[in-house]
Amino acid sequence: MDITILGSQVIGIIPLGDIVFYFTPFNLFMFASALAFTALIAISKTETQVEAEFGKLGDRAVKVAKEEFKIRRFLAVICGLATAGAMVTGDLFDFTLFVCLIGIVNIGIVGAVKQVDVLDAAFQYGLIAMMASLPLFGGAALILASTGTISILAINSLTFTSPMMILGTLLLFLGVAGETGVAPFFATKAEMFRTPGSPFLLIIHLSSLLVIVRLIEIILIINKPF
């Protein structure tokens, strides 16, 4: 391989028609950690959350019923696989689709809980995620319009950076921030974490961390500041 991405060599690619997955040491590491966490989730059992009661000395155990636990583990595994896919995909639009899948599955993981305020937070998160699909896909479409391709490997070999590409990546960043619920939109997601059923909820957090790191890599590849 003679393609260099951000100073590291491409170890290998998986060519599936025009959908290309590529591996560098950097994203291979993130891919493996996402898969390892997903495997841990697939074999783990949910915790019982203990809440202190307000104004009394008693405790209250919040258990997750078997049905709800199964569907939540399934969605958490899907979320982990989507995260792993977003790490290695070499196609910008596939990346945005993986991010959208993460957003939808995050809503689903907390969708079956009984606390009204958690459902309220999930609803607000869902609204933001839906609005964020505008800059997400719009940014990808702007990059497609200004470069003529959505393959990250092909964009990497371009020699120019036009203002439209910078605008596109900015929109892409806004979209991913809204879709995964990071910094400005974090309030609703913090509320969602109060749901019982611990190891499965952590995938929401891990997926947003890994996706943001991967997004920064993509932004650097597209804009080539170095």
Added chain:
Amino acid sequence: MILVPDVVSPIVVGLYAPAIFVGIIVALIGLFGISVEKNDLHVLILTDIVGIAMLVFVSAVGTDLAESLILPGLVVELAEILAISEILMSREMRKSGKSVDLLPTPLHFDMEILQTAPIFVAIILIAYGAFLSGFTGGVIAGAGILFYSLSIKVRGVPSGVWDGLAGVSGLAWCLWLVGFLVLFVFPQYWLLGLMLAAFGVFIKVAFKAGLIGIMNREEFKKE
């Protein structure tokens, strides 16, 4: 730098910037509506306008690739609005303490044709759909199955049939996926992949009606 080939007329190329501006204006209208509106249901519906602005952005590119990107964008949009409306419904149910059926208005059809001719009409539609195959055929055959399920509901729905339909629909979807995988991995067997995908999607779209049948059964409390 202009990437557009010379055969494309300059009018079409010049439409790109106006289309982007239209998208921005549509998005601003939607966002303004969301900021003013206080009712949760209305906010949810207004959010769909922002999603349409996203489709305008993608379709403004106007190439084959953009065309193939619109469909996943639309699907993502629909999936999100379904997920959020489920959340909204379950929140309102928890608040009010009442549970609501999936199909709140029971369907009452008292038509002669539903009693006498369902199997004949359904068979014609399904046969014509099988002849067409692909998405279009799936829709027509699905209409046949839907008609059959609606009419047979007058007499009573057999509970086991719908589970079978949903199962076959899932298997056909796998067939569709396998067909696509064949296209990508072994391009030389494209005909096999094409046929697998065409008939997989035909059966899958047709048996979407099975899901409606499941809804009916839930409504009838497992007859």
